[in-house]
Amino acid sequence: MSMQNRPLPTVTIESEEFWKSARERALKLQRCDKCQEFRYYPSPICHFCSSDKFTWERVSGNGTIYSYTVLERAKGNPFEGDVPIAIVLVELAEGPVMMSNLIDYDPEQIAIGQAVTLDYADVNDEITLPVFRPAKTA
Amino acid sequence: MAVKAVISGIGESKLGTVPELSTLGITLDAAKKAVDDAGLTFQDIDGLILHPAFHVSPRYHIIVAESLGIYVKTLCDTMMMGGASYGAALQEAQWAVESGRCKNVLIVGGEKLRTGHASGSAMMASVGAHNLDYEYPFAATIPAYYALLARRYLHEYGLDESVLAQVAVTTRRHAARNPNATMRELITIDDVLNSPIISSPLHRLDCSLVSDGAAAYVVSRAGTSRDPSREVGFLGIGQAQSYYHMGQLARGHGNHDLVRTVIDVAGQQAFSQAGLTPEQIDFAGIYDSFTITVLVQLEDLGFCGRGEAGDYLATGIADPGGKMPMNTHGGLLSNAHPGACGGMLIVTEAVRQLRGEAGERQIPKVETALVTSASAVASNFSVTILGPAA
Numbered sequence: 001m002s003m004q005n006r007p008l009p010t011v012t013i014e015s016e017e018f019w020k021s022a023r024e025r026a027l028k029l030q031r032c033d034k035c036q037e038f039r040y041y042p043s044p045i046c047h048f049c050s051s052d053k054f055t056w057e058r059v060s061g062n063g064t065i066y067s068y069t070v071l072e073r074a075k076g077n078p079f080e081g082d083v084p085i086a087i088v089l090v091e092l093a094e095g096p097v098m099m100s101n102l103i104d105y106d107p108e109q110i111a112i113g114q115a116v117t118l119d120y121a122d123v124n125d126e127i128t129l130p131v132f133r134p135a136k137t138a
Numbered sequence: 139m140a141v142k143a144v145i146s147g148i149g150e151s152k153l154g155t156v157p158e159l160s161t162l163g164i165t166l167d168a169a170k171k172a173v174d175d176a177g178l179t180f181q182d183i184d185g186l187i188l189h190p191a192f193h194v195s196p197r198y199h200i201i202v203a204e205s206l207g208i209y210v211k212t213l214c215d216t217m218m219m220g221g222a223s224y225g226a227a228l229q230e231a232q233w234a235v236e237s238g239r240c241k242n243v244l245i246v247g248g249e250k251l252r253t254g255h256a257s258g259s260a261m262m263a264s265v266g267a268h269n270l271d272y273e274y275p276f277a278a279t280i281p282a283y284y285a286l287l288a289r290r291y292l293h294e295y296g297l298d299e300s301v302l303a304q305v306a307v308t309t310r311r312h313a314a315r316n317p318n319a320t321m322r323e324l325i326t327i328d329d330v331l332n333s334p335i336i337s338s339p340l341h342r343l344d345c346s347l348v349s350d351g352a353a354a355y356v357v358s359r360a361g362t363s364r365d366p367s368r369e370v371g372f373l374g375i376g377q378a379q380s381y382y383h384m385g386q387l388a389r390g391h392g393n394h395d396l397v398r399t400v401i402d403v404a405g406q407q408a409f410s411q412a413g414l415t416p417e418q419i420d421f422a423g424i425y426d427s428f429t430i431t432v433l434v435q436l437e438d439l440g441f442c443g444r445g446e447a448g449d450y451l452a453t454g455i456a457d458p459g460g461k462m463p464m465n466t467h468g469g470l471l472s473n474a475h476p477g478a479c480g481g482m483l484i485v486t487e488a489v490r491q492l493r494g495e496a497g498e499r500q501i502p503k504v505e506t507a508l509v510t511s512a513s514a515v516a517s518n519f520s521v522t523i524l525g526p527a528a
Contacts (some may be wrong), residue, residue, distance in 0.1 A: 001150065006275050007270065007275050007278065008275065009275050012271075033475070040272075066280060067290035067388070067396070068286070068289055069338050069424070071282050071337045072277050072336060073335075083277075085276075087278055088278060089286055091388070097384075097388040098272075099272060099273045099319070099385055112289070
């Protein structure tokens, strides 16, 4: 999938570690030290218990598709020439739901509940997007 | 005696394709018409709530007031709730008038989505209407967000895309009776399903139009406009907001999640204040940014059961001549969608219906009109129930 036309996120104090871990292909999310909940997107305090104590923990990369769409027309957007693009909401085994892209998928097979695994797609030297691919069946 | 607030005047600019006016120009045009409709002058206006246009000054509401010659005002702000702003603005205007802080509050918004910007979707994304760091990099356009909602909705209730298409079909039946609507040709379920896919499962005819336009209304003390018999009263009003990121909406909270929206809370506030039930609504003005937006609102407001909104509309209840006609002007899907302020056209249509000024699409007997606003992928809502002023 062509990634060079993607809008770039702004890396902030909160998200620096997240984007660094994606670049290193070992994605980490914040886990609250107090209530133990994983959270996504990166934020200064836990939105479950308001604690500001947290640890960046590597996630398993396992998840299931909560919802999906295949974008076929994106007039006026920088990535309009890159369609179709599968956009997914993935429910991670750790709890959070992430928006992402599905790569290397069979359009006939994509479905809610489908098991997916984390992968990575470089946009440039600084930004790597965490994306997903269908999980290999045993 | 307690002061009661009413809608005293409404105005709309030319809608559709309006290259000859700027965003400010089209906004002022609607404002003039609304104030004139109320029989007031700008000297009578002491409050202004602006529906935001994209890429404008953070002082745009003051610029609009300045352009209209309103020097002193005791309320002047921009309501930053995207497509939900106009409903929340009605509530704020009602509070301002009934508390005695303002006599006449002008609510106005205008946008040139058709001839003013390169692309409505890219524009909204570029200003952060949706998240720029964790969503837009994944190519999430506005239709893609609603497509994710629609796909989950269809999955939860085991439905196919035809229930979405029904909304477009019902809406077009009304637009066919509005001489000013952009799209007036009757369509079938198959027409919707055969239109090109924008972002699956949403087809082109599931998506609202891209238009230029502006609308305005004036909220005043009851009995103070030129013709009090044309004033429209607030029977009940409410608003509710949930979250911004789609992942957070999906993760949910309590009995709410992506497809079970918080409009039930806004609806309970409005219905309870009005002492009414959904069965007693004569006109439904349901914010229709996409077909899916209408389905979740009808269900969460209690007009029908969950997963049943498509079948509910297929009964014809919301058609011309039905028990509760919906979006008789043709909505954002078929009449016009000038960006975030497009839903204001639902309020102006509700007022026309209650006044008996809706021409050939007039509902014979209409005493209650429910108007919703919705934005940010079904996460920000307002519900207003309008009726006779006295």
